[in-house]
Amino acid sequence: xxxxxxxxxxxxxxxxxxxxxxxxxxxxxxxxxxxxxxxxxxxxxxxxxxxxxxxxxxxxxxxxxxxxxxxxxxxxxxxxxxxxxxxxxxxxxxxxxxxxxxxxxxxxxxxxxxxxxxxxxxxxxxxxxxxxxxxxxxxxxxxxxxxxxxxxxxxxxxxxxxxxxxxxxxxxxxxxxxxxxxxxxxxxxxxxxxxxxxxxxxxxxxxxxxxxxxxxxxxxxxxxxxxxxxxxxxxxxxxxxxxxxxxxxxxxxxxxxxxxxxxxxxxxxxxxxxxxxxxxxxxxxxxxxxxxxxxxxxxxxxx
Amino acid sequence: xxxxxxxxxxxxxxxxxxxxxxxxxxxxxxxxxxxxxxxxxxxxxxxxxxxxxxxxxxxxxxxxxxxxxxxxxxxxxxxxxxxxxxxxxxxxxxxxxxxxxxxxxxxxxxxxxxxxxxxxxxxxxxxxxxxxxxxxxxxxxxxxxxxxxxxxxxxxxxxxxxxxxxxxxxxxxxxxxxxxxxxxxxxxxxxxxxxxxxxxxxxxxxxxxxxxxxxxxxxxxxxxxxxxxxxxxxxxxxxxxxxxxxxxxxxxxxxxxxxxxxxxxxxxxxxxxxxxxxxxxxxxxxxxxxxxxxxxxxxxxxxxxx
Numbered sequence: 389x390x391x392x393x394x395x396x397x398x399x400x401x402x403x404x405x406x407x408x409x410x411x412x413x414x415x416x417x418x419x420x421x422x423x424x425x426x427x428x429x430x431x432x433x434x435x436x437x438x439x440x441x442x443x444x445x446x447x448x449x450x451x452x453x454x455x456x457x458x459x460x461x462x463x464x465x466x467x468x469x470x471x472x473x474x475x476x477x478x479x480x481x482x483x484x485x486x487x488x489x490x491x492x493x494x495x496x497x498x499x500x501x502x503x504x505x506x507x508x509x510x511x512x513x514x515x516x517x518x519x520x521x522x523x524x525x526x527x528x529x530x531x532x533x534x535x536x537x538x539x540x541x542x543x544x545x546x547x548x549x550x551x552x553x554x555x556x557x558x559x560x561x562x563x564x565x566x567x568x569x570x571x572x573x574x575x576x577x578x579x580x581x582x583x584x585x586x587x588x589x590x591x592x593x594x595x596x597x598x599x600x601x602x603x604x605x606x607x608x609x610x611x612x613x614x615x616x617x618x619x620x621x622x623x624x625x626x627x628x629x630x631x632x633x634x635x636x637x638x639x640x641x642x643x644x645x646x647x648x649x650x651x652x653x654x655x656x657x658x659x660x661x662x663x664x665x666x667x668x669x670x671x672x673x674x675x676x677x678x679x680x681x682x683x684x685x686x687x688x689x690x691x
Numbered sequence: 692x693x694x695x696x697x698x699x700x701x702x703x704x705x706x707x708x709x710x711x712x713x714x715x716x717x718x719x720x721x722x723x724x725x726x727x728x729x730x731x732x733x734x735x736x737x738x739x740x741x742x743x744x745x746x747x748x749x750x751x752x753x754x755x756x757x758x759x760x761x762x763x764x765x766x767x768x769x770x771x772x773x774x775x776x777x778x779x780x781x782x783x784x785x786x787x788x789x790x791x792x793x794x795x796x797x798x799x800x801x802x803x804x805x806x807x808x809x810x811x812x813x814x815x816x817x818x819x820x821x822x823x824x825x826x827x828x829x830x831x832x833x834x835x836x837x838x839x840x841x842x843x844x845x846x847x848x849x850x851x852x853x854x855x856x857x858x859x860x861x862x863x864x865x866x867x868x869x870x871x872x873x874x875x876x877x878x879x880x881x882x883x884x885x886x887x888x889x890x891x892x893x894x895x896x897x898x899x900x901x902x903x904x905x906x907x908x909x910x911x912x913x914x915x916x917x918x919x920x921x922x923x924x925x926x927x928x929x930x931x932x933x934x935x936x937x938x939x940x941x942x943x944x945x946x947x948x949x950x951x952x953x954x955x956x957x958x959x960x961x962x963x964x965x966x967x968x969x970x971x972x973x974x975x976x977x978x979x980x981x982x983x984x985x986x987x988x989x990x991x992x993x994x995x996x997x
Contacts, residue, residue, distance in 0.1 A: 402876060405878075406876050406877060406878055409878045410789075410793055410877075410878075412785065413785050413786070413788055413789035413793055414789055414793070416781075416782050416783075416785035416786040416789060417785070417786040417789040417790055417794070417803050418803065419782060419786065419848070420786065420803055420806040420807045420810055420848065420849070420852075421802060421803055421806045423806075423810060423821075423845055423848075424806050424809065424810060426821055426825055427813065427817060427818075427820075427821045430820065430821050430824035430825055431817075431820060431821075431824075433824070434820075434824050485720050485723070485724070488713075488716060488717055488720045489717065489720050489721055489724070491713075491717065492713070492714070492716075492717025492718070492720070492721065493717075496710075496713070496714050496717055497717075505721060505725075507985045508725055508728070509721065509724055509725070510981075511728060511978060511981055512724055512727065512728055514902060514903070514906075514977055514978070514981045515728070515731065515906070515974065515977065516905070516906025516907075516908070516948055516973050516974070516977060517906065517908065517909075518906070518908045518948040518951050518952050518955070518970075518973075519731070519735070519906070519951070519970045519973060519974055520731075521952070521955065522735075522951065522955050522966055522967070522970055523731045523734065523735075525955065526734070526738070526963065526967075527730070527731075527734050553724065553727050556724055557724075584706045584707050584709065584710050585710045585713075586706070586709040586710045586713050587706065587709075589713075607812065610812045610814070613814065614813075614814020614815065614816060614817070615814075616814070616815070616816045616908070616909035617908045617909055617948075617952065620909075620952075621952065621955055621956065641814065641816045641909065644816055644819070644820070644909075644913060645816070645909055645912050645913065648819070648823075648912050648913045648914075648915060649912060652915060654828050662820065662913075663820060663824070666816070666817055666820040669814060669816070669817065670813070670814075670817055673812065673813070673814060677809070677812060
């Protein structure tokens with residue numbers, strides 16, 4: 389019978405179906421936690437065999453990285469140095485440029501300019517990194533060689549510069565969001581005291597938004613540390629313990645790519661080293677993220 | 692200290708000059724970014740133009756640069772993207788629906804949310820290592836289209852989740868209350884109302900995610916994709932019953948960015964031209980997808996009025 393009271397009756401089947409759907413949705417959301425666990429577990433599990441042969445001390449202090457040669461050395465430092473140098477060059481471009489663009493778009497540009505330029509700028513972050521690598525190798529390096537004739541064909545400078553341009557939209561859009569979150573009345577207060585736009589931007593808005601800007605910088609650093617293809621294409625893939633950006637060098641990620649390009653049997657020494665390198669990379673990103681978290685907590689302004 | 696009117700005027704003028712200087716510097720920085728994009732595209736186009744013939748799309752890679760093409764690469768890219776979309780979109784949307792519409796406020800939800808944020812910051816090559824250890828060896832999927840598709844799906848999952856959550860949040864609460872008032876269950880409310888209304892936003896997120904996946908090179912190289920493939924995967928349509936075959940999922944493959952990387956790393960000049968041509972195709976694909984997403988977002992904002 390289809391009486392109203394019948395239709396409104398409690399339906400156990402419907403209730404069960406709802407619970408099943410909710411459980412399914414929860415599992416999908418839980419995938420992210422599972423992925424994190426899987427990443428850590430796989431990196432540790434696959435690199436343990438290496439640390440049975442090589443002590444952690446040697447891994448951290450040896451100044452050569454030649455795991456695939458007869459005279460094998462397992463010092464991660466040359467790769468870490470390469471990663472740091474390319475990251476530093478990239479940040480030297482991305483942080484000033486990204487911050488200036490963010491201030492300009494948030495405090496100076498008209499609504500129309502902002503709305504039309506932002507999507508174009510964000511395309512910079514969408515270009516495939518292998519295309520950037522090609523650009524660095526074929527265009528930027530020859531350009532730099534005109535200024536510095538002794539520059540080698542593969543070098544960390546051009547890879548880092550191009551990487552910096554790639555990171556600009558990440559830095560600028562997160563910083564701009566943070567600056568726009570600074571309430572209007574604070575700016576108005578500053579203007580009422582007779583400040584110019586530039587004074588308001590640099591002395592009121594930027595300090596007020598610093599916790600968000602710090603987060604943007606950290607995002608940029610993470611991007612630069614993990615970036616692979618630009619370095620693999622344009623910086624050469626020879627491990628080289630140097631802090632000179634004019635030289636070629638390998639980074640942690642470009643080493644992984646280089647080894648993975650060759651024949652890589654499961655459980656071989658090459659196989660184990662890329663996981664150890666990956667673990668190092670992961671820990672480096674983690675350290676930067678913790679610093680970023682701490683910075684943004686310390687400088688958080690509550691309005 | 693007291694200033695005369697004249698002194699104050701010059702002071703104001705001096706400070707205001709900084710406004711103009713900074714405005715100029717800001718414009719210059721923006722121009723530099725956009726100029727890079729233009730030069731990058733122009734350079735690729737200039738170098739690759741002569742290779743962009745119809746044969747370039749219908750030939751396999753070859754040892755002779757002028758005969759080489761991207762047939763296996765673009766077919767591989769399409770196949771991998773298919774797997775990625777089929778995995779990442781349902782999973783990402785389901786996760787976002789849970790977090791927005793179902794999740795209680797407790798520590799479990801907090802952990803999931805922190806994880807989604809953190810995963811977005813994990814370097815892509817680490818996903819490649821995860822896939823190499825887990826999909827290729829532990830699950831025994833091998834260096835196949837399926838492994839690659841699943842890897843990229845994990846990689847873009849945070850993008851899809853964040854975009855979907857934003858789209859769901861844009862649906863006003865009154866719609867949900869109206870559905871409940873008519874006796875709908877939570878799932879009926881979500882599947883019948885909230886999801887359809889946010890579908891365009893979800894689509895935008897999916898396109899952005901896929902445009903990122905299409906250019907990813909490092910994780911795919913890490914799982915061991917080959918760089919020289921002169922054959923196509925098995926056809927998904929067969930002449931025998933049941934006419935559909937999933938054998939292609941387990942086939943070896945190459946993708947566009949790997950093909951480009953392979954050509955870039957060769958010393959011969961002729962292959963550099965191929966790399967440029969492949970770069971143009973790749974760039975046009977990514978820019979078109981991003982353009983579509985921007986257009987969708989723009990029109991959405993104008994059209995919907997609750």
